[in-house]
Amino acid sequence: MVAIENSDSLVGVDTDLLRTFLAVARRGSFTAAAADLHLVQSTVTSRIQALERQLGVRLLDRLPDGTRLTTAGDQALLRARALLDAERRLLEDVATTAEPAGEVVVGAPESVCAYRLPRAIAALRHRNPRVRVHLAPAGTRETFRGLLEGRFDIGLVLDEAPVPGPLTPRTIGSEPVVLVAAPDHPALRAEPGWDELAGYPYFLLEEGCSYSDSFLRELERNAASEPQVTRFGSIEAARSCVEAGLGLSVLPRTACARALDDVELRELPGPRRPDAPLVLVLDERRWRSPVVREVIETVTDAAARRSEPGGPS
Incomplete structure (x- = not known):
């Protein structure tokens, strides 16, 4: 297989082909990329085929459930992002008075994507319709990987985990976390101890979710028996199991x-869970375009307002 050693391998490639490739890499499917780009799927397919012919390598493996980058595709992704960054920077340098425009991909936990960011992003889009923000639900490790691979422009994590290499973290807010049960669950009859808590089933977010992992470590450390735990990749799935009375969960309050409020869930009186830090993560190797800076400012301001006394929940 031919390796893509440097950005020169992509010089002369139609940037529409590169943008289409980045969209497929980001979404993991031709169909989703076509929807993002407002194209028919056949156009996306033909563009990817044209790019692969021009480079002489296969960039994507076509799988029954979507696509996966090949080794050459991983290399091309970084080079394509660098070239499009350079193109965007050139255009913005010669039009410094223009309103920021373009697309920004934000990798963030599901709860942040679904419950925290939409209102702030909608307000930004109302102010500047030329800004397009894509929210990509991702755990901490996937967010770090997406930033390093150039798939994400901005990362948000509910975690103070050490960041790799060129990434830099900055805490911009916090997220209250609660231990919840169905309203008639026996754990609510009195403040339970660790041994009693270990006797109930748990529906937690998948490994890598910092607030789920820290609770489970604390429970295993303080209880004599090992708890029964089911891991989910979806907050909705975990919450639905708890609402059905099947067990307990640790979830962001916003989720x-x-x-x-509707008393479909109740918060256990103890043990109280610490707030999860909301951390902005960026790749210091990447140039931050005006539109990326505007999204960073929007996200940071929204997090600061939520952290103020009396701010929105």
Whole structure:
């Protein structure tokens, strides 16, 4: 297989082909990329085929459930992102008075994507319709990997885990975390101890979710028996199991606020869970275009407002 050694391998390639390749790499499917780009799927397919012919390598493996980058595709992804960054920088340098425009990909936990960012992003889009923000649900490790591979422009994690290499973290807010049960669950009859808590089933977010992992470590450390734990990749799935009375879960308050208000869930009186830090992560090797800087400012301001006393929940 031919390796793509440097950005020169992509010089002369139609940038529309590169943008299409980045969209497929980001979404993992031709269909989803076509929807993002407002194209028919056949156009996306033909562009990827044209790019592969021009480079002389296969960039994507076509799988029954989507696509996966090949080794050459991984290399091309970084080079394509660098070339498009350079193109965008050139255009913005010669049009410094223009309103920021372009697309920004934000990797963040599901709860942040679904419950925290949409309102702030909608307000930004209302102010500047030329900004397109794609939210990509991802755990901590996937967010770091997406930043390093150039798939994400901005990362948000609910974690203070050490960041690799060129990535830099900055805490911009916090997310309240609660231990919840169905309203008639026996754990709510009195403040339970660790041994009693270990006797109940748990529905937690998948490994790598910092607040789930820290609770489970604390439970295993303080209880005599090993708890029964089911891991999910979806907050909705975990919350639904708890609402059905099947067990307990540890969730961001924002992800279950409506259920708590409607008494479909209740917060256990103890043990209280610490807030999860909301950390902005960036790749210092990457140039930050005006539109990326605007999204960073929007996200940071929204997090600061939520952290203020009396701010939105």
